[in-house]
Amino acid sequence: MTVRAGFKTLSLVLIGGFALAACDQPEERVDRAGQLGQAVIDQITGKDARPSDPRDALKRASVEGRAFAGKLQPTFLPTLPTTGERRFAIGSIVAKPRDLPPPVAMAEVMAAPEMAMEIVIDEEAESRIVILDEATMAEAEVSPEIIERIERPQALNRKRVTVIDPRVEAPPKAILEPGPNLPRAPLRDRLRRNPDGSSIDELQVKRVETQQERYDKLPQLKPQVAQRAITMRQDALERQLQAEDRMIETARKYGVAASIQRSRSGQMVIEIGADAMKPTQFTGEFSPRQLSAIEAEETVCDQGAIADGTASAIMAMDCVIEDLQASGEFEYVEKDYIFEHQMIRRPDTPVTPVAITPNDPLFSLQWHYQNQSDSPGGAGFVDFWTREAVQGAPEVVVAVIDTGLDYSHPDIKNSPNLVAGWDMVTDPDVGNDGDSRDGDATDPGDICPEKGRMENSWHGTHVAGTIGAGLTDNGQGVAGGAWNVKLVPVRALGKCGGRLSDINDAIRWAAGIIPEFDALGNEVWNDNPAHIINLSFGLFKTCPASMQDAINAVTAEGVTVVAAAGNNRIPTQFFAPASCQNVITVASGDARGYLAPYSNYGSAVDLIAPGGDLSRDDNGDGNPDGVLSTKLSENCLDPVSGSAVAQCYYSYEEGTSMAAPHVSAALALIKAKRPDQTRLELFDTLMAGLTPVAEVQCIGECINYPGAVPTEADENLCLRPCGAGLLNLAGVNLSED
Incomplete structure (x- = not known):
């Protein structure tokens, strides 16, 4: 059972680092919130920040700021892993x-x-x-x-x-x-x-x-x-x-x-x-x-x-x-x-593209942030932004240990949310950048012919965009979950993956407990120690002892570690870091709030968060129900003209890699509003707001899910344990009564 931690109700509401007393006049609030975006100011003064016609926002944006990649895909289940695939x-x-x-x-x-x-x-x-x-x-x-x-x-x-x-x-x-x-x-x-x-x-x-x-x-x-x-x-x-x-x-x-x-x-x-x-x-x-x-x-x-x-x-x-x-x-x-x-890489199967002429700006296509009254699989960010009057705080730091970051991305290159990161990839052949560890966390690409992957994933950029690496409320592209936090990119994965030893060091450096070294041998510490670390990667193996050691070291310092459950449709007890102790393990849900068919499951799963399913369009917007975020892509579409665009900067993707950053962003928002909450209190607060899931949301055909238990109603349908419920920030109430 998850018990919500008690906390004191404060007489002040924190908005973007400003304390607003209940007796403040609207004009005074605007003055104090001068550093916030215009949309937040309009919200405080009671104005409607949304345009009367959502298509107006699309028309005002440049093609670069509105074109995206993603099309409906055939139903797909990843092959089950074997120890013979463990590298x-x-x-x-x-x-x-x-x-x-x-x-x-x-x-x-x-x-x-x-x-x-x-x-x-x-x-x-x-x-x-x-x-x-x-x-x-x-x-x-x-x-x-x-x-x-x-x-x-x-x-x-x-x-x-x-x-x-x-x-x-x-x-x-x-x-x-x-x-x-x-x-x-x-x-x-x-x-x-x-x-x-x-x-x-x-x-x-x-x-x-x-x-x-x-x-x-x-x-x-x-x-x-x-x-x-x-x-x-x-x-x-x-x-x-x-x-x-x-x-x-x-x-x-x-x-x-x-x-x-x-x-x-x-x-x-x-x-x-x-x-x-x-x-x-x-x-x-x-x-x-x-x-x-x-x-x-x-x-x-x-x-x-x-x-x-x-x-x-x-x-x-x-x-x-x-x-x-x-x-x-x-x-x-x-x-x-x-x-x-843990981003799903589907086989290259020709699919007839669907013409997309949405009525909403790109944010309206991000069903995963919507309230569950509007999108059953959404995570309730919209309600939290509005009701709690907070979109983050620059004092809150999230580290993304991943493939690095595309710093040239138009939604990222001028973002004030980014702080210095580090490249932890030791082997330059894996790093694909001609050198070893250094202070440049740029993602140079991770094409891996050895595993049949002939395109760059830009995985870390997509994950970081969901958390809030880019600019939000700038009239271009997509929104992030936490608009105003600090994000530290730590590169530990490169061509064909990343070494355990590098990842262990990355976890510790991100938390600020060990240094790295520059070319002259000088110690370089993370000057922005993370409150939350996002791990959207995995291995078909129980938690390695050295990885557990690294996780224990940082959680002992109060750091919250979020891990993707994995995309192999197996119990998470056989997958790392999802099976490690002291992590929040996140399974992937679709736009209905159902456990995605590829997602791992089991007793180690804490909750479901939006991870997407590119084979479905349950909201009927003509687009696949993937997670839309920042990523350099090809074969794109301009949603206004309907014409093809060779290259764009936004893409739908699916996977537990996409689910984990929603939880990291949600924790960052809670931490922004309740900065004194400990790691365990943050977890309890998050879990207290979950939407319970019905059995039907987590079942699947037994033949596809080894280790799952048949249901009483049908021996051919198996229950895949999927945690305590759906991520729902709308259920997290931190405001005064």
């Missing part, structure tokens, strides 16, 4: 040491400078080391430039990349304390020679820093960032170094090169094999790495094949994972799985 990055492993001491909040250290002596301040917490195989070690003895090429720091956007000699033991504990010293000798130092031909001593004890010197190294953080930002304790670093020793020992056992990336979050990423010596960020000098493989039904570590050198890269990876798991030293060790966005 992972070859050679990449995600792990975390067991019993790792918890991180320390930067705010605590700033308040108690003496704590600086107990934490890791410099780049050592985020360091990457590379261990060579024997053949490359021999080559390096002759050509030391091999080491310099691998260690090139600007190529990895990290402060330090160090090739170490695995034959050298770690220095004694005393060497590590109290300053941030290298845990092992850089191989290039061992390869340099003194004039007499003797080796330079690789273990040089650095001078001890004073408390003030170490405190001065702390980054200068904004107060709201410092509250969430974390750093690592010295004992935690030592625990990571112990785990690192185990990884080095295991790599040597199987004769493979390895690259180990440490993070202050506790997550460690190990890449093994030849590509570990060729960091993925190098795009010119090294051949592209093999991107991914399909997970077999069963994997077996063949020690004989390892010994005689006939083992594949995948088998070597399986052996390393098996050994590390068996050591008992790790909380989790798992493959670096590849997640995909």
